[in-house]
Amino acid sequence: MKLRYYILRRALLQVVVVFGVLTLVFFATKIIPSNPLAVLLGIEGMQDKALVEQTIKIWKLDRPIWEQYFYYLSNLLRGEFGRSILTRAPVLQDLRVRFPATVELAIFGFLIAMVIAIPAGILSAVYRDSIIDHLSRIFSIVGVSGPEWWWGIILLVVFYFFFGFGGSGRLSPGTPYPPFITGMYLIDSLLIGRFDIFLDALSHITLPAIALGITRSGLTSRLVRSSMLEVLREDYIKTARMKGLRERVVIYRHALRNALIAPVTYMGFLFGSMLGGAIFVETVFNWQGMGLYLVNAIFASDYPAIQGAVILMAIIYSTANLLVDILYAFIDPRVRY
Amino acid sequence: MKPTIRKGKFLSTETRITISIMLRSKITIASILLLITIYIVAIAAPLIAPRDPYTINTGALLLPPTKEYPLGTDNLGRDVLSRIIYGARVSVFVPILVVGLIVLIGVPVGLISGYYGGKVDEVIMRITDIVMSFPGVSLAILLAYIAGRGVLSAALALALVGWTSMARVVRGVVMAEKEKDYVAAAKVIGKSDLRIMFEELLPNCYYPILVDAMMRLGTVIIALAGLSFIGVGVQPPEPDWGIIAAEGRKYIFEQPWLAIFPGILIIVTVLAYNMIGDRLRDALDPKLRRELAGVYRAKEEKEKES
Numbered sequence: 001m002k003l004r005y006y007i008l009r010r011a012l013l014q015v016v017v018v019f020g021v022l023t024l025v026f027f028a029t030k031i032i033p034s035n036p037l038a039v040l041l042g043i044e045g046m047q048d049k050a051l052v053e054q055t056i057k058i059w060k061l062d063r064p065i066w067e068q069y070f071y072y073l074s075n076l077l078r079g080e081f082g083r084s085i086l087t088r089a090p091v092l093q094d095l096r097v098r099f100p101a102t103v104e105l106a107i108f109g110f111l112i113a114m115v116i117a118i119p120a121g122i123l124s125a126v127y128r129d130s131i132i133d134h135l136s137r138i139f140s141i142v143g144v145s146g147p148e149w150w151w152g153i154i155l156l157v158v159f160y161f162f163f164g165f166g167g168s169g170r171l172s173p174g175t176p177y178p179p180f181i182t183g184m185y186l187i188d189s190l191l192i193g194r195f196d197i198f199l200d201a202l203s204h205i206t207l208p209a210i211a212l213g214i215t216r217s218g219l220t221s222r223l224v225r226s227s228m229l230e231v232l233r234e235d236y237i238k239t240a241r242m243k244g245l246r247e248r249v250v251i252y253r254h255a256l257r258n259a260l261i262a263p264v265t266y267m268g269f270l271f272g273s274m275l276g277g278a279i280f281v282e283t284v285f286n287w288q289g290m291g292l293y294l295v296n297a298i299f300a301s302d303y304p305a306i307q308g309a310v311i312l313m314a315i316i317y318s319t320a321n322l323l324v325d326i327l328y329a330f331i332d333p334r335v336r337y
Numbered sequence: 338m339k340p341t342i343r344k345g346k347f348l349s350t351e352t353r354i355t356i357s358i359m360l361r362s363k364i365t366i367a368s369i370l371l372l373i374t375i376y377i378v379a380i381a382a383p384l385i386a387p388r389d390p391y392t393i394n395t396g397a398l399l400l401p402p403t404k405e406y407p408l409g410t411d412n413l414g415r416d417v418l419s420r421i422i423y424g425a426r427v428s429v430f431v432p433i434l435v436v437g438l439i440v441l442i443g444v445p446v447g448l449i450s451g452y453y454g455g456k457v458d459e460v461i462m463r464i465t466d467i468v469m470s471f472p473g474v475s476l477a478i479l480l481a482y483i484a485g486r487g488v489l490s491a492a493l494a495l496a497l498v499g500w501t502s503m504a505r506v507v508r509g510v511v512m513a514e515k516e517k518d519y520v521a522a523a524k525v526i527g528k529s530d531l532r533i534m535f536e537e538l539l540p541n542c543y544y545p546i547l548v549d550a551m552m553r554l555g556t557v558i559i560a561l562a563g564l565s566f567i568g569v570g571v572q573p574p575e576p577d578w579g580i581i582a583a584e585g586r587k588y589i590f591e592q593p594w595l596a597i598f599p600g601i602l603i604i605v606t607v608l609a610y611n612m613i614g615d616r617l618r619d620a621l622d623p624k625l626r627r628e629l630a631g632v633y634r635a636k637e638e639k640e641k642e643s
Contacts, residue, residue: 021467021471028483141608143609144555150596150604157593161590254464273472275473279473280566280567283482283567294478306479314472318473
């Protein structure tokens with residue numbers, strides 16, 4: 001199959017998945033036995049007669065279910081996610097501000113996971129069954145076993161409380177917000193040339209990103225390790241060794257590049273799991289991203305906001321997977337067949 | 338090959354080999370003992386907990402650990418140790434229920450998908466794609482919220498989200514097995530599809546199901562505690578490890594142990610499941626098995642001779 005067709009087919013599948021996501025979210029409110037008004041408004045909101053009537057009108061709850069469904073779909077496809085009960089602003093407008101904050105955190109966490117996991121996995125494989133291997137495996141299994149929020153709390157207590165490093169929020173109180181260009185403070189502050197804001201933002205993003213990275217680095221380093229072990233058994237590695245190349249050249253020039261191909265497929269999943277993990281880390285660090293938006297919406301019984309955040313996360317995640325699949329098809333032609 | 342069952346022996350040779358490989362590892366034994374201890378403490382909570390986990394004591398707010406309160410008290414003066422012991426009931430047993438539900442949903446779906454293939458498989462796989470395109474627990478949060486906050490909705494939500502990987506595992510095994518002779522033979526003697534799936538194919542999936550379930554227990558414990566932590570799981574005043582940490586989070590700089598201790602218990606429990614699951618996966622590694630099977634056969638022959 002040509003690469004073009006592969007991409008086309010994969011993109012079509014993506015359309016099906018996004019459509020499925022929207023459908024699933026809609027029917028979840030219908031299939032799970034609950035009062036749709038209670039879901040939409042919360043128990044307190046149901047006391048307000050005017051609000052109830054308005055909600056029935058907005059969501060067309062008095063119409064047949066298929067009509068509600070098409071109305072819901074057409075609204076979402078036009079980018080109309082409804083208004084948040086909590087912030088009173090359109091959900092999409094809220095999320096547009098929150099989205100870069102979460103992506104910034106996820107990318108930074110991703111980098112930290114990689115910086116820990118790739119060397120750990122390689123050393124583990126090269127020095128198999130040595131003390132390095134055992135330590136790195138213990139670290140990875142402990143990392144995976146802890147909830148993100150717990151790592152976040154530990155980091156906050158140790159580094160912020162005892163050493164005064166970082167802290168809650170995206171910037172220290174008193175630091176001016178950079179203008180909204182990309183919405184990622186690390187980038188925006190550099191774009192306007194404010195190095196002081198950049199450093200402050202950097203110190204604030206480090207701890208939550210580590211909390212996200214620790215749990216993911218465990219999984220990744222195991223994957224790198226097993227992939228590296230597999231590659232080291234290949235014939236071309238034996239050939240390289242027989243040619244008399246130094247071990248370092250064999251490992252870094254010949255083995256490493258091939259060993260990192262397999263973990264690439266996993267990157268999409270990793271990024272998605274960071275979006276999921278961000279829900280907890282943002283709660284602990286009061287990080288104003290999509291995850292915290294979702295949690296605040298839960299406490300405020302703000303269904304439009306919950307729905308919008310969950311749908312947007314699913315769309316971002318499945319798009320990331322789409323990109324990874326296409327990237328992988330470029331790197332490794334075998335998947336196209 | 339199907340496991341051979343010897344007469345007069347309680348367990349098949351295959352099972353005994355697996356058990357013997359499992360028990361050779363000290364870490365596995367320690368993990369099993371640890372889990373048994375946690376189960377006993379959770380079941381016997383009323384006997385073991387020093388105090389009532391719900392009694393509010395305004396005279397003893399946020400106390401540090403003392404002899405009287407080994408883990409201190411929370412913001413309402415409740416004994417944290419007692420709350421953690423009672424909290425184990427939800428945090429440890431509900432995930433077992435969730436994984437049970439995951440097996441109940443995932444296994445039949447995987448059997449059907451793998452056995453029939455074609456369009457049925459295509460549709461089921463697209464559904465799993467859709468469910469899996471929600472990152473982390475976000476879909477579970479949505480479902481639990483819709484069903485009304487509480488342990489039961491959280492458990493159901495986690496099961497409704499978690500069956501996909503189990504279905505894929507079973508589907509994979511079934512697809513590899515269904516072309517084999519014994520399935521063809523079963524068809525020839527007129528066994529129904531349902532009986533072929535459950536009597537012939539399912540036994541081949543037992544071990545993969547067990548490994549997946551073991552690994553899943555750990556992630557479900559973390560997910561359930563996470564749902565409680567952000568408010569869609571257990572509701573106050575009921576204790577579970579997630580909500581104890583959530584309540585303690587407001588005081589992390591004054592009383593850090595409130596939030597840290599439940600987390601340590603989660604890590605320890607999840608670690609134990611992961612260790613057992615890991616070892617189980619190793620025990621099913623064909624290479625290691627063959628080695629041990631040889632040891633077994635030699636031993637049995639010796640017994641016969643004597």
